[in-house]
Amino acid sequence: MKKSTLINAELSYLVATLGHTDEITICDAGLPIPDDVQRIDLALTHGVPSFLETVRVILSESQIEGVVIAEEFAAVSPEHHSALIKELKSEEECTGKSIEIHYVSHEEFKVRTQSSCAVVRTGECTPYANVIFQAGVVF
Template structure:
């Protein structure tokens, strides 16, 4: 254990966050996300939900301040009636941790998958909410 490191951050995840450089991306996937088949590096966070993982990561991880939208969400597939109240939770966490609002870029499902395959790592959670997948672009610490 270490001071200041949220206990949800495993040694493996901490190492990955440390290895990442400016502009690298990390995906936090919900329980339905095909993480294992798409990841270059897979981190399991079974038993945890996306908001708690996001909150913990943003205590350590700067979002890219040089892009307009450093957080990417998967758009709801046209015709899908799924509701996305979890996006409001994400927005609240990001605003509280970074002071930024309106940070979301929305991209189509298969574009999201293609981009996620290029991400530095994918975190697999047990989140049950639909469309609860995010891509975070790492910034710099000045």
């Protein structure tokens, strides 16, 4: 049995196969997912698993060098946005590597998900609780 934090087989495989600059999207329960992008659906019920729980697990297993966030997230859901930024800052401190943050409109965000290796759907029901992670390198 796998010993580390991430035990979901699909997510573990996704993280293990990411190359430098590959992107994955972690989204709330309502974000439209393009038909031609792999969907990893974790949603069980409203709020389970949460967006932030899922972010923490992905960060524990992968090196991230950039994120894309919808501009609307900070305005509409400021508490969740602040919590995400705090997680990213904590990750920077732990790894000693910076994480570049890019803001785009929600419409641009949805278009950008089409380039993701996969979209991970959570049970989160907070508006705009979505992020695109760009893979970095550990060396």
